Amino acid sequence: MGTATGIIRALNSGIKHLAVKRFTLRYPEEKLKFVGDGYQFDPTTGVGIAGYKGRHMLFHDKCTGCQLCAIACEGVAEAIAMVKVPEEWKHNKKSIMPQIDYGKCVFCGLCVDACPFYALYMTNDYELSSFTKEALIYTPSQLQVKPEVKQDVDIVIDDRGATHG
Amino acid sequence: MTARLPPGLQLEKVDDRIMTLNVGPQHPGSGHMRLIIQVDGDRIVSCDPDPGYVHRGEEKMAEYRNYITNIPHLERPVIHDSCNILYPYCLGVEELLGLEVSERAKYVRVIASELNRFTYTLYWLAIYGIFLGHSTMFMWPAGDRELAIDLLEKLTGARVTHSYFVPGGVRNDLPANFEDVCLRQINYLEKRLKAYADIFYDNPILIARTEKTGVLSREDAIRLGTTGTVLRASGVDYDVRTKEPYDVYDELDVHTNVLKNGDSYDRSKTPWLDMLESCNIIRQALEKMPKSGSVRVKLKPNPKGGNDEVYKRVESGRGSLGAYIVSRSKPEPYRVKLSVGSFRNLICMPYLLKGEKLGNMPAVYWSLNYWPVEADR
Ligand code: SF4
């Protein structure tokens, strides 16, 4: 192939792309859809359930304060600290529950794998930025709240290319 | 008082014609490294690569964590290829602990590691494009990479640093409908990859820029111990996936792409051909995968290995990637050593750049498929 033909073909290939749909995701106006409600783990089978690994969610009615999640995180990021909670639960004699520092957490989900009581899951919430480091520390009562996550677009592929729609 | 300064910072006068240039350590590519280059006019007289700026002590850290909590930090050296960097570690630990991985988990691992080959190689290709001033070739791979990232996000729950492979299988099973979405996006990605030929690989400007620069002969490639795409570009048919198949690669039909010139052009083309081959591998794996079954072996807390040692290796985006693990009957490994392709490919840089024009330095440097953070670990 001659130099001239090669250059013309390269230019032609570029020009043809003017008709290809734009692939850019217009974050934050649009947000991606996720599968499921976040990464979860089933201790009876020992296998996780696929989902996004975002901010955690703690179920106060299930957490026994066994600290296994904090022990799992010790080797990873030391993001979990066990703190006193004002509530009284029959199954949680010491009234302690995990508090997670998202300034340290790497979102590996090994704490979720460690929890034997279905008390700690992950959610689709990934917008955790804050102005202070203290605001990144989520207390058990903050972790209890189920996040509202806007999910509207997914990748669509048709003859004119892929796009987020 | 110049004697105490580190190498490269001394103002040594070799000759009136020769000038020392420091390329880096703030490199626009990825991670920090420095090339100490001596030039005569615009000819490179000598090149001394100076890695080590992003050394994090991953191997030492691994000695203080158990086999499971080692996973999140061991994948940090190459976050774009995090499944592949964990692969040899998981294979090794499985042998030490005597775990039997299920057939389905093996196929899921193959799919995840081939998807990671896309995310790594497309990122590498995007940077190669911008190194050569071809900004379209930066935009296209960086955009198309999103297709593979999206699949990995659905599968593993994270866009990079998936922490997905564990000794004993993978963390979670495929999400619902994953096979169809994967097939659709891989088919489209293959179409996109083929479109790179006209604008980049057959482009006479790229060919003029990279052909016959930094030629690594077949003998030198073997002598210097290069692996992966660099070795295959020099005409040696060697790929760990076919020569020492691990997991289910022996049940799949894997074709190795071998080019023979060993110049920057061939070295930039082999990763692209590898990606096209990855599309075939993923389609085969999706078809042959058992439709149900467990994907993870249930481990007891703090599993221990015997007094044993093991070496396993896999084919990563940058070449063969090995993990040597020594166990001394403790929950923590006694020693973990990663033997990475990047470092071995770096070794040929002084040989290739000698006598080359300074302007060709980026074309040769990045074609070596070198990832500074992985080489430093
Ligand atoms: S996700 Fe990982 S880093 Fe974050 S709290 Fe859990 S174990 Fe620690």
Ligand code: SF4
């Ligand atoms: S979240 Fe789970 S692992 Fe952590 S203290 Fe509560 S019950 Fe134990």
